[in-house]
Amino acid sequence: MFFDILTLFPEMFVGPFSESILKRARKKDLIDIRTINIRDFATDKHHKTDEPPYGGGAGMVMKAEPIFKAWQDTQNKREVKTKTILMSPQGEELNQKIVKDLSQEKGLTIICGRYEGVDERVRETIVDQELSIGDYVLTGGELPAMVLVDSISRLLTGVLGAEDSSKKDSFYNGLLEHPHYTRPREFKGLKVPSVLVSGNHQLIERWRKKESLKRTFLRRKDLLENKELSNLEQELLKEIKLELKGEVNE
Numbered sequence: 001m002f003f004d005i006l007t008l009f010p011e012m013f014v015g016p017f018s019e020s021i022l023k024r025a026r027k028k029d030l031i032d033i034r035t036i037n038i039r040d041f042a043t044d045k046h047h048k049t050d051e052p053p054y055g056g057g058a059g060m061v062m063k064a065e066p067i068f069k070a071w072q073d074t075q076n077k078r079e080v081k082t083k084t085i086l087m088s089p090q091g092e093e094l095n096q097k098i099v100k101d102l103s104q105e106k107g108l109t110i111i112c113g114r115y116e117g118v119d120e121r122v123r124e125t126i127v128d129q130e131l132s133i134g135d136y137v138l139t140g141g142e143l144p145a146m147v148l149v150d151s152i153s154r155l156l157t158g159v160l161g162a163e164d165s166s167k168k169d170s171f172y173n174g175l176l177e178h179p180h181y182t183r184p185r186e187f188k189g190l191k192v193p194s195v196l197v198s199g200n201h202q203l204i205e206r207w208r209k210k211e212s213l214k215r216t217f218l219r220r221k222d223l224l225e226n227k228e229l230s231n232l233e234q235e236l237l238k239e240i241k242l243e244l245k246g247e248v249n250e
């Protein structure tokens with residue numbers, strides 16, 4: 001899958017995309033990340049990419065034309081038409097379902113805003129989807145774009161070492177993941193649950209499923225409301241509620 005990222009600060013992407021899993025994925029050509037400097041498409045003498053807002057007020061606004069030209073250039077260079085995403089605190093909040101859907105695309109064009117944001121006509125002419133990474137405001141769309149590329153990339157075949165490990169992660173199946181333990185068996189007086197060292201894989205799976213449900217029940221009841229539970233999950237949830245009776249309000 002490819003990602004074309006339109007930004008005023010391409011250097012910001014060098015570190016995060018040159019380490020660990022994403023570095024390997026790029027080497028294996030599983031993902032192709034291109035950063036395009038919007039400033040290269042500002043044709044005036046001073047390569048201006050921002051101007052004060054019409055109507056007055058504080059801050060600067062990113063001009064429409066350089067973004068549009070940078071976008072047009074990327075569309076011409078790629079053989080397929082991509083979905084264009086604008087990172088914006090006003091967009092739909094990113095979640096695993098959106099990430100999963102976007103991971104089916106051949107490529108994406110991502111626009112990173114700065115300052116007060118981009119001229120509204122960018123949104124009106126070339127943006128297919130606006131995405132936010134949460135109800136807070138950052139200085140620019142670069143960090144959100146990195147979040148988006150990272151979360152999509154790890155779902156692509158071959159990117160993670162173990163093929164199905166992303167399928168066990170939180171949110172993939174609508175639940176939070178169970179807790180993990182590794183060596184040593186005892187740390188600061190706390191022992192690893194005995195079932196995990198029993199060698200009984202059926203019991204381990206049952207324990208993990210139950211812990212996953214318990215975590216979700218205690219931390220994110222909203223996820224359970226939207227999930228269709230299997231018979232086993234319903235049975236485990238009943239057990240959990242009985243065990244927790246008196247400890248938590250349902």
Ligand code: SAM
Pocket residue numbers: 086087088089090111112113114115116117118131132133134135136137138139140141142144
């Ligand atoms: N004035 C804008 C507003 O109030 O909606 C905020 C602009 S913000 C300072 C500059 C840029 O950072 C935005 O255009 C967007 O690209 C990016 N940005 C900031 N917070 C974001 C968030 N939570 N999710 C996605 N992008 C964000």
